[in-house]
Amino acid sequence: MNRRSLYFTGPFETAIEETSVEMAADEVLVETRVSGVSAGTELLIYRGEAPEELPADETLETIDGDLSFPLRYGYASVGDVVSIGEAVDDDWLGRTVFAFDPHETHFSIAPEQLIEVPEDVSVEEMVLFPSVETATSLVLDGRPRVGEDVVVFGAGVVGLCTIGVLASFPLGRLVAVEPIPGRRERARHLGADVAVAPDELDDVLDRGPDCDGADLVYELSGHPETLDAAVGAAGYDSRVIVGSWYGDKPATVDLGASFHRDRISVESSQVSTLAPETRGRWTRARRAETALSRLRDLDVGSLITHRIPFSDAPDAYRLLDERADGVLQVLLTYP
Incomplete structure (x- = not known):
C-alpha cells in the first residue's frame, strides 16, 4: 500500500x-x-x-x-x-x-x-518512552549513591527525564544547570532541589575547602563547550557521564587544571547498548520494563x-x- x-x-x-x-x-x-x-x-x-x-x-x-x-x-x-x-x-x-x-x-x-x-x-x-529509557540508561551508567551531590547540565527533554529518575534516589542534592528560565522551573517540578543558570553554579557548589565539587555530573546539554563546565563542576574522585552526542562538532576539553589531581572519571553513555558492567543482570527487556515504570511515575x-x-x-x-x-x-x- x-x-x-x-x-x-x-x-x-x-x-x-x-x-x-x-x-x-x-x-x-x-x-x-x-x-x-x-x-x-x-x-x-x-x-x-x-x-x-x-x-x-x-x-x-x-x-x-x-x-x-x-x-x-x-x-x-x-x-x-x-x-x-x-x-x-x-x-x-x-x-x-x-x-x-x-x-x-x-x-x-x-x-x-x-x-x-x-x-x-x-x-x-x-x-516519550525513548527519552525515559535513555534517562534510565544514564542513571544505570552513573551509579548514583545515597547522599551524593549530583549535577545535571541541560534541561531539555532527556535532561528533564533524567532529573525525574534521579529524584527518586536519596541523594544529598540534585542540581540542574540550564540557561533557559522556563526549563529551570520544569527541572524543579520534576524533582531538582536547585536549578540555576550556568554562571550561578559555582556559588551552589561551594561548600567549604574540604567539600567542593559534585560527586556525579551529567553532561546532557548537547553543546561541546559545556563539557568543560561539567568537568569543572566535578569534585575529587568523581565521575562525569557524557550523554550528549555532538555529531561532527569537536569537543575541546581543558584537562590542564585539577582534572588529573582530582582523579575525575569521564565516561560515555548511550542507550543503544548496555554498559559491560551491567550485562550480568540487566537486559534490554529489563531496562525497558524499568523505563515503563518510570514513565508511569513521571509527569x-x-x-x-x-x-x-x-x-x-x-x-x-x-x-x-x-x-x-x-x-x-x-x-x-x-x-
Missing part, C-alpha cells in the same frame, strides 16, 4: 514523499497516530551536523543505511495495528503499540519489535509543548532549530 514518509533531504531541508509498504506474513501493519521529534539526534541530522558515514542505528531493524542525505529517520512512533500477516496471532489486531520507527503514516513491523501501550499510559505519553505529559500536523513537519524542525523559549517536546500528529 502507499504511505507518506518524512525524509531529510539536505541541511535544513525535509520533504514528505509517497512511498510504499509491504507486510510480510509474520508482520503487522501499523497506522501511526503520533510520533515524537528528537531535539538531539534528529536536529543534528536536520542541521547537517551528523557524520554521514555513520550507520543510522545498527540496533534497530526499522532504521537502515547511514546518516547521509536523503534518509528516513525517527524512533518514537505510536499507532494502531490495522492489519496482521497470516502467521501473526489474531490478538494483535486493534492493539495500540509503540515502535522505534521513522516518521511515516504507516509501517510494517514484526510484533516482537513492538511495545503495547499500557492502559494507564496515554498515546502521547508513550511517545512526562508536561514536557509536550507543541503538536504539529505531519503534513507541516518542516515547521517542527524549524521550531526546534530556533530553540524558541518554551519549546520542548514536539509531536507530529497524523489524521
Whole structure:
C-alpha cells in the first residue's frame, strides 16, 4: 500500500514523499497516530551536523543505511495495528503499540519489535518512552549513591527525564544547570532541589575547602563547550557521564587544571547498548520494563509543548532549530 514518509533531504531541508509498504506474513501493519521529534539526534541530522558515514542505528531493524542525505529517520512512533500477516496471532489486531520507527503514516513491523501501550499510559505519553529509557540508561551508567551531590547540565527533554529518575534516589542534592528560565522551573517540578543558570553554579557548589565539587555530573546539554563546565563542576574522585552526542562538532576539553589531581572519571553513555558492567543482570527487556515504570511515575505529559500536523513537519524542525523559549517536546500528529 502507499504511505507518506518524512525524509531529510539536505541541511535544513525535509520533504514528505509517497512511498510504499509491504507486510510480510509474520508482520503487522501499523497506522501511526503520533510520533515524537528528537531535539538531539534528529536536529543534528536536520542541521547537517551528523557524520554521514555513520550507520543510522545498527540496533534497530526499522532504521537502515547511514546518516547521509536523503534518509528516513525517527524512533518514537505510536499507532494502531490495522492489519496482521497470516502467521501473526489474531490478538494483535486493534492493539495500540509503540515502535522505534521513522516518521511515516504507516509501517510494517514484526510484533516482537513492538511495545503495547499500557492502559494507564496515554498515546502521547508513550511517545516519550525513548527519552525515559535513555534517562534510565544514564542513571544505570552513573551509579548514583545515597547522599551524593549530583549535577545535571541541560534541561531539555532527556535532561528533564533524567532529573525525574534521579529524584527518586536519596541523594544529598540534585542540581540542574540550564540557561533557559522556563526549563529551570520544569527541572524543579520534576524533582531538582536547585536549578540555576550556568554562571550561578559555582556559588551552589561551594561548600567549604574540604567539600567542593559534585560527586556525579551529567553532561546532557548537547553543546561541546559545556563539557568543560561539567568537568569543572566535578569534585575529587568523581565521575562525569557524557550523554550528549555532538555529531561532527569537536569537543575541546581543558584537562590542564585539577582534572588529573582530582582523579575525575569521564565516561560515555548511550542507550543503544548496555554498559559491560551491567550485562550480568540487566537486559534490554529489563531496562525497558524499568523505563515503563518510570514513565508511569513521571509527569512526562508536561514536557509536550507543541503538536504539529505531519503534513507541516518542516515547521517542527524549524521550531526546534530556533530553540524558541518554551519549546520542548514536539509531536507530529497524523489524521
